[in-house]
Amino acid sequence: MIKQFFLLCSGVDQDLIKDCSNGEQNKYAGIGATVFFTALMAIIACSYALYTVFDNIYSSIFFGLLWGLLIFNLDRFIVSTIKKRDSKRQEILQVIPRLLLAMIIAVVISKPLELKIFEKEINQVLLEEKNQMTLNNKTQIAQQFTPEIQQLNSEITTLKEEITDKENDVNALYETYIAEAEGRKGTKLLGKGPVYKEKREKHDAALKELSELKAANAEKIKDKEASIVKLTEQQKVAETKTQPIISNFDGLMARVNTLNKLPWLPSFFIFLLFLAIETAPIFAKLISSKSEYDYKLENQESLVKTWIQQQVHQREAILQTDIDLNDKIYSDLKTEEEIYNYKQKMARNLLKLQADSFYKNQQKIL
Structure with missing residues (x-):
């Protein structure tokens, strides 16, 4: 049950993965678990950040859940769209924009948690600043x-x-x-x-x-x-x-500014930790060799691609055949005397009607 849930989090094709080996399933379940726990940390981080702003636990948890779902969806999209290629250069090129997005997500997740981890030190600095502000005031x-x-x-x-x-x-x-x-x-x-x-x-x-x-x-x-x-x-x-x-x-901006006044090294290591968590599924897929699931996925995509190409080619052939038939039919009709006489008769009647109509209009004008 848990494995199936983590496989769902990893964004793999459920029909393909269930026919793969147990080791292959465990690999993608691990990737899905990383995606899930990253989203969970995002919920905690966002809820705490919003609590410092709104000071309301219910609204903070509600919007924190929305933010966590957004992060979960982004991570799942990033992992599921990375596909193994025959060329490492192609794989690296497709990973670069996803790595940039993962770094942004890591910063957004880590910063509120840094505020919570260093809360006591931040409160001490804020107290000193408040005392100085009171004296200045x-x-x-x-x-x-x-x-x-x-x-x-x-x-x-x-x-x-x-x-x-x-x-x-x-x-x-x-x-x-x-x-x-x-x-x-x-x-x-x-x-x-x-x-x-x-x-x-x-x-x-x-x-x-x-x-x-x-x-x-x-x-x-x-x-x-x-x-x-x-x-x-x-x-x-x-x-x-x-x-x-x-x-x-002591709002969010004040705490972020105060955090920047503290020694940067502990904060930097926390950011690296979340960056490693956020980019772990990407690097796992990048450095791993082409496996059973990748071959099955490539085979399925190849089948769909071939079938679509066949359908397109068949429709193009039908269209060309229809064009050729129409050209031949109309070419044959051009030489038939009966069609010629009939069209001549219709053209003569049309000209008579036009002449009668013109005559009537001129009478009304005069």
């Missing part, structure tokens, strides 16, 4: 908000410095009128004289201005700090919105 977003935040902080600092400068002025006035009262500076008269009162009034006025400045600047500082908080929240929202894009940066 935060830097780019910060560049949009940082200038405005820095401007607001600078304005807050200026407002606080105004208060500090005013406090220093008030403290200086306080020290002046206290020193005047104690007689350490100014008039150096102990007691609260007119000069003391004047300096005390200046201090009180400055203290009132300081109080008003604190209240006004405090309100301004509060508004600017609220603006900074709002800008900071907007920056965090922008980072939150863009982060999923970075987190999902």
Whole structure:
């Protein structure tokens, strides 16, 4: 049962192969098994590749099966169309385009499986790239908000410095009128004289201005700090919105690009493995000698070719015979008086009818 299935996969003529020896059947069953397992690997490879794209196991398996059937059909076609020739040069010429197609199929099958085999290494590289992308993203977003935040902080600092400068002025006035009262500076008269009162009034006025400045600047500082908080929240929202894009940066193209950044030698050997599997049936038929099945197939094709040639030749002979007979018959008829007189009579009647018709048409016109 299994042998029959693999023989079906190999694309051989079932009627011819069943009359061949057991060894011949085993050879083509092995070729069919290679075709089948190549298609099976294609299903796995395509399903995994599509799963990384659609993230849906059912659709991935469905399209993977379709892809596997396509690969199976192509491989079966490639193997079944390779025929043994009397000349090795002819065999090589017919194999070259099939080898090119097999190489393309090997690349398509091997690449998704390489992605799966090196998945851990790819994930590590992708994680590093995502982290770097996250830092770059935060830097780019910060560049949009940082200038405005820095401007607001600078304005807050200026407002606080105004208060500090005013406090220093008030403290200086306080020290002046206290020193005047104690007689350490100014008039150096102990007691609260007119000069003391004047300096005390200046201090009180400055203290009132300081109080008003604190209240006004405090309100301004509060508004600017609220603006900074709002800008900071907007920056965090922008980072939150863009982060999923970075987190999902692990699609098929990203993984293929990451695979190319890894050491090439292991990937190359995996490709060679699948190339060897894909081209094994082709080389098996190329290097093998002409066997029992090949002779039977050649004999069957020769029978069909001969029969077709016979049919074509026979139809050509019938056609030529018919042409010769017709030529002879019409040649004999040309000399018969009865046929001549009859055709003359018919021609005379036709001319009369034409003349009558012309006459009637002319009457209508006039």
